[in-house]
Amino acid sequence: MCGITGILAFNEVGRFNMINLARATAALEKRGPDHQGMYTEYFAGVGHRRLSIIDTSADGNQPMKDETGRFCIVFNGEIYNYQKLGEELLNQGINLRSKSDTEVLLNLYIREKERCLEKLNGFFAFAIYDKEENSLFIARDRMGIKPLLYYQDEDKFIFASEMKSLLSYGIEKSIDHTSLYQYLQFNYIPAPNTIFGSVKKLMPGHYLKIKDRTVSINQYYQIPYHRDSLNPDQLNYDQQKTRLIELLDDSVKRRLVSDVPLGAFLSGGIDSSVITALASRHRDHLNTFSIGYRDEPFFDETKYANAVAKKFNTHHTVFSLSNRDLYDHLFDILKYLDEPFADSSAIPVYILSKQTRKTATVALSGDGADEVFSGYNKHQAAFRALKGGTAAQAIKSLLPLWNALPKSRSNPLGNKVRQFQRFARGMKLDDRERYWQWAAIASDLEAMSILNADVRAKIELEEFQQRKQHILKGFNGKGRINDVLYTDMQLVLTNDMLTKVDLMSMANSLEVRVPFLDHHVVNFAFTLPEDSKINARMKKRILQDAFRDILPSELYNRPKHGFEVPLLKWFRNELRSLIENDLLEEKFIEDQGIFEYAGIKQLKQKLFSNNPEDVHARIWALIVFQSWWKNYM
Structure with missing residues (x-):
């Protein structure tokens, strides 16, 4: 590296x-x-x-x-x-x-x-x-x-x-x-x-x-995804599981070659647990590393990580973080970014990489499994939207209610309303436009509304549409989950997930290897029919079923927690002055000549209201851009 x-x-x-x-x-x-x-x-x-x-x-x-x-x-x-x-x-x-x-x-x-x-x-x-x-x-x-x-x-x-x-x-x-x-x-x-x-x-x-x-x-390479000729080897589901284990084991074994200390990230989720289980076959007392969240118990998965570490006898280290620990690294990350990139989950990845580097120079990671095998909540939503049914139609019909109710990621009820609203809006769109809406944090109109007139005039809308159509080329109008996954591989995986891991690991001189993205594994995954990956009850079905008897039982088909960086809390407390008096301050915005302050002001008002919805993600994007602008422009 x-x-x-x-x-x-x-x-x-x-x-x-x-x-x-x-x-x-x-x-x-x-x-x-x-x-x-x-x-x-x-x-x-x-x-x-x-x-x-x-x-x-x-x-x-x-x-x-x-x-x-x-x-x-x-x-x-x-x-x-x-x-x-x-x-x-x-x-x-x-x-x-x-x-x-x-x-x-x-x-x-x-x-x-x-x-x-x-x-x-x-x-x-x-x-x-x-x-x-x-x-x-x-x-x-x-x-x-x-x-x-x-x-x-x-x-x-x-x-x-x-x-x-x-x-x-x-x-x-x-x-x-x-x-x-x-x-x-x-x-x-x-x-x-x-x-x-x-x-x-x-x-x-x-x-x-x-x-x-x-x-x-x-x-020289593209994913060999042929929609109408899946499972060319005609493997049944049990044979598919066996083949997947073989391919992943080979991939992990290849990635254990190193002349320096090596370990593995272990979050407690299915992906990193699979990698840890396989790596432990070939390396005794593997070093594993987890992050725990002291102030956010809902997102803390260390008990699952500890169960995996115990089962496979790894040398396990947990870095227990407070929200203050996350905040203390925020400005180091902003300083390192040389291009605007606003996935806030980069913050815990940065800290995990920094702490891991004290023990190891190489770490294995479970990245890529969600995109390859259908692991995101949006994949479950896409599945339900494509299959329809009474529940999906009911959520769609109640869109006026979801629009009226308060929405926020900071409490369970508000977050559920937010999810219902996004789902109901997506149900009204075709599969291409639904994907575009669910992949974005802001609609075309919302993004345009905060740019000033001079900048809006410089946006090449024909070029934008060409870029959009290129991203969506994997859809052919037949509504397949594999089309969603294929597009995620082109858009989300490369530009968000892999960029995040590369930036944050390299900022700490740590090499991260991703066994799920061995091309043999990816090629095989895109021969699988969608029901091998997802159904009404389960995401990443084949991955979970293949390793069900290998991993601790409590990991099987449990909800995906992920982690929400407490941006909303920071914006309303520690970062409020940065928003109000510095990066998003009216005079700076006007002197800069990029954004329309009226649109920024509306976002700020929503941020500090009782109904913030998803605005914190858009505010974070602005903070990252403004910080980058000050550093590089």
């Missing part, structure tokens, strides 16, 4: 920007605190910050050149099957000087070029410079676990793992107002776009070539 950056200059003007390479590399220090290295040629330079995981000796340092000196690689990630690939290279007469996966990857690329990507099992973003051709090859892993951003103008092409590194080159910082509009709807900006119009994200499962100023982008 590391941070990478580089530049390919097209002329002498672009070459002048190479003076920023050292600064851009240093900006990635938290991603790689163990070593910094750079390599330069006349028109090219690459930089690397290393977090040593495999072959921790100096032999594994980067940038790394092949023995001829023609090719040079910078690589962020891990190739789990590198030992097998290395043996194949040795059998072909290739001499490997180190025991690192980096050298295997470099030599595999030299021999097979982009075809090497099909052989890799891992997560990665890497760049290889060809000195003879003066060209760059850049690739990103299948699921988008590792990030890669890039910028191009008439003088140069640059890339980096994080925006703060790109900004070190002094690039143009022009807000993409269509991306801002999307951010206000989702709390994140969907790839390939970023907050800056000049910066793009390389999409998951894609590679990029640049030579003679020409950039070409190609896709």
Whole structure:
């Protein structure tokens, strides 16, 4: 796990920007605190910050050149099957000087070029410079676990793992107002776009070539989802469960390869418990780590985590947090964010990563299971909406009542009314628009209403619709849960969940590995019919049934708790002054020239009312954006 950056200059003007390479590399220090290295040629330079995981000796340092000196690689990630690939290279007469996966990857690329990507099992973003051709090859892993951003103008092409590194080159910082509009709807900006119009994200499962100023982008992987030919092997349900256990066990075993201390996150939910159970088969006294919430007993799942740890004899550590502990880390997180990203669950992930890093350098995680196997409440809601029935119709017909009643996430009754209202509104829409509404924190109209007239005029609505249709391309109008999951993989998983874990773990120099996102597991999951994943009684059905006899019985089909960061409490207490007198203060808003203060004022009034609904999420998005604006603009 590391941070990478580089530049390919097209002329002498672009070459002048190479003076920023050292600064851009240093900006990635938290991603790689163990070593910094750079390599330069006349028109090219690459930089690397290393977090040593495999072959921790100096032999594994980067940038790394092949023995001829023609090719040079910078690589962020891990190739789990590198030992097998290395043996194949040795059998072909290739001499490997180190025991690192980096050298295997470099030599595999030299021999097979982009075809090497099909052989890799891992997560990665890497760049290889060809000195003879003066060209760059850049690739990103299948699921988008590792990030890669890039910028191009008439003088140069640059890339980096994080925006703060790109900004070190002094690039143009022009807000993409269509991306801002999307951010206000989702709390994140969907790839390939970023907050800056000049910066793009390389999409998951894609590679990029640049030579003679020409950039070409190609896709090498997409989820093999064929709606009308599911379960091609004709496995019955018991056979599906057996196959799933085999695939997940293989995936976990691959991800235990490490030359540094390794552990696993263990929340007490089904996903992390499955990973812990499987990892314990292959490693005695596995280190496991949980977060407990002293002030929020409803969300505290440590008793389930403790039960799993006891059953599998792990060396278990619980970090018991108060709301004050969460609050105390808030400003460190805001400072680290180099692009607006407002998923508030990043706060506990940051703390978990920070505490885990004191014991381990690598942690396994259960991320991805919800999107792959149907684990969110919205999936249950989508299932009920698609199936219809008396209860669903009754909730839909009572929409005027739900609109009239107070709604809030801060109490059980208000939260239930809020959920009924969202469900009833969604029932009136087709499956595409329902998905869009349930994925968003604000409607198109609500997001637009807080932007001032000048910014609204700069939003390219045709471009926005193209982006929207691209996101929703997985729906074909037949109302399938697998369409919802496929779209979640493209939108929510990559842009929210994986971004959150990468940012918060890397802020603490911790590598997080995600066994559920091994492409063999994902490929298999998208051959399964929806009734293997969800029914009227159960989400993640096959995952729960497959491991029912392996995990403690109390974990089976229990409600998903998740965790709500107490934003509403903070906004009304500790953060009230920040809202009223700083980031959302009227003069600052007007001087900034982005938002319409009348719309902001309405949100603030709702926030401090007895009927806040979901407004706290929108306020958090504004706080994150304003903090980012002050830091970077």
